Amino acid sequence: MQKIDTTTIVVDPFNTDFQRRWTWPMLGKTLLNAAENHAVKRGFGMMDLNNRRYTWVLSRLAIEMEQMPKVYDTLAVSTWIENIYRLFTNRNFSIKGEDGTVFGYARSIWAMIDYDTRQPAQLEQMEGEVFQQFLLPEEPCPIAPQGRVRPLADEDFVKAHHAKYSDIDMNSHVNSIKYVEHIMDLFSIDDYAAERNLHRLEIAYMAESRYGDLLSFFRRQVDDDTYEVEVRKDFIPGGDRGTPVVRALLKF
Amino acid sequence: MQKIDTTTIVVDPFNTDFQRRWTWPMLGKTLLNAAENHAVKRGFGMMDLNNRRYTWVLSRLAIEMEQMPKVYDTLAVSTWIENIYRLFTNRNFSIKGEDGTVFGYARSIWAMIDYDTRQPAQLEQMEGEVFQQFLLPEEPCPIAPQGRVRPLADEDFVKAHHAKYSDIDMNSHVNSIKYVEHIMDLFSIDDYAAERNLHRLEIAYMAESRYGDLLSFFRRQVDDDTYEVEVRKDFIPGGDRGTPVVRALLKF
Numbered sequence A, B: 001m002q003k004i005d006t007t008t009i010v011v012d013p014f015n016t017d018f019q020r021r022w023t024w025p026m027l028g029k030t031l032l033n034a035a036e037n038h039a040v041k042r043g044f045g046m047m048d049l050n051n052r053r054y055t056w057v058l059s060r061l062a063i064e065m066e067q068m069p070k071v072y073d074t075l076a077v078s079t080w081i082e083n084i085y086r087l088f089t090n091r092n093f094s095i096k097g098e099d100g101t102v103f104g105y106a107r108s109i110w111a112m113i114d115y116d117t118r119q120p121a122q123l124e125q126m127e128g129e130v131f132q133q134f135l136l137p138e139e140p141c142p143i144a145p146q147g148r149v150r151p152l153a154d155e156d157f158v159k160a161h162h163a164k165y166s167d168i169d170m171n172s173h174v175n176s177i178k179y180v181e182h183i184m185d186l187f188s189i190d191d192y193a194a195e196r197n198l199h200r201l202e203i204a205y206m207a208e209s210r211y212g213d214l215l216s217f218f219r220r221q222v223d224d225d226t227y228e229v230e231v232r233k234d235f236i237p238g239g240d241r242g243t244p245v246v247r248a249l250l251k252f
Helices: A024-041 A046-051 A122-131 A176-184 B024-041 B047-053 B124-134 B176-185
Strands: A005-010 A053-066 A074-084 A088-097 A104-115 A157-162 A200-205 A214-222 A226-233 A242-251 B007-010 B054-065 B073-083 B088-097 B100-114 B157-162 B200-205 B214-223 B227-234 B243-251
Touching: A024 A046, A024 A053, A024 A074, A024 A176, A024 B088, A046 A053, A074 B047, A074 B176, A157 B200, A176 A200, A176 A214, A176 A226, A176 A242, A200 B054, A242 B088, B007 B024, B024 B047, B024 B054, B024 B073, B024 B088, B024 B100, B047 B054, B073 B100, B073 B124, B088 B124, B100 B124, B176 B200, B176 B214, B176 B227, B176 B243
Parallel strands: none
Antiparallel strands: A005 A074, A053 A104, A053 A200, A074 A088, A088 A104, A157 A214, A200 A242, A214 A226, A226 A242, B007 B073, B054 B100, B054 B200, B073 B088, B088 B100, B157 B214, B200 B243, B214 B227, B227 B243
16 A cells, blocks of 8 residues: 555635635644644544544644635645654645645654553554555655743733633544644734745644633733644633643734 | 425534534534525626625524434535515525434524625515515424524633634625534533434524624523523623623523
């Protein structure tokens, strides 16, 4: 079996923003789906793992877009595994137009965890042999690896949100893509004006949160075009600092 | 060209709820996409209309599900036009499994409006001849037509929400499916327990709302399993009643 999978999709009009651009959450879901489909075909999809009481956990995601596809654009979304390590694996993506135009690239890092103990599995030991035949480190993914977002200060608090029914995924945790949506909503619609594309999004998933959890969002402007975001659960202003759940970086 | 279109889709794991059921918003988007694709192929998709300075507006949507598909189910989603009237047209849907199992049906009502004046067009006069060849009133859609949801009282107020960036669609209005998501979040996750499926959702779109609009959500319990919902913009508690934007009915 080949190492890389490519899916063709069309940007539909119900997943575009006010500039008729594809939305970042829909882009994110499309990447996760491409990853899952690639894994299913090769015997290590989520259901395969679930049967063995393991599951995939997305640890980090970095997406960099030269330009965001627009409504009715036809896209070729490719994914492949770059490498496997002791406790995690990294998987890359490209998003191109029908004619080969590059829209962007993405990098992701995944851990396999024990469904019951939530402890990371010895991935290389368990899947090394299976994965070896699919590794494609030479395939170019010309975007920088994800950096580190520092903890934000309590003073950077912007808003709080109790996790709702629609935030929750099939593992009973807040959906990794829903964080992207909530983070994007920390910005005004003017920040997404036609001449000011969001260029890069990095997101690090640090802990799980559940229905009803109080999620507090912090935002700090780093320079003209760059913002750091932190999401913490159980933050009490003037009291408990809470637990970091997500840290993100947005570069316009 | 045939009158009915059927699309095959698989319920992906990133659009399922904590019970591994397909989400209602994703079901809604899938129906709207099926409608749009059906229309595009026959020459009256949104872009065709936009070129003539018209657009489709979804006026009402009623969905009734015997059961909600689960993750990895393969579905056949069909859509056809039931009839055309002076100012609107109705389009129906069926959602079935690979083996023909009925998951559910839906009914929708659409108006064509002038892009600039926002006034409804004389649909039958403009499109009657084109539509005539695609009408399929005899195709069964065995669910009740949508009823009327009465206005709710100010005392039924539950929460307010300022429309955010991610609420806004390509026409710069709040996305019709985003209302469904916000409405579903008026209920606790316990209301969506395995043994208590949401059976029917009716939604009537009465006015458009935009970025920054203050949307107030009202909810009234009608009986053990039935709730009415209203969304109004510019409601001021104890002051202005505001303008009804959406009315909905949920039957568990």
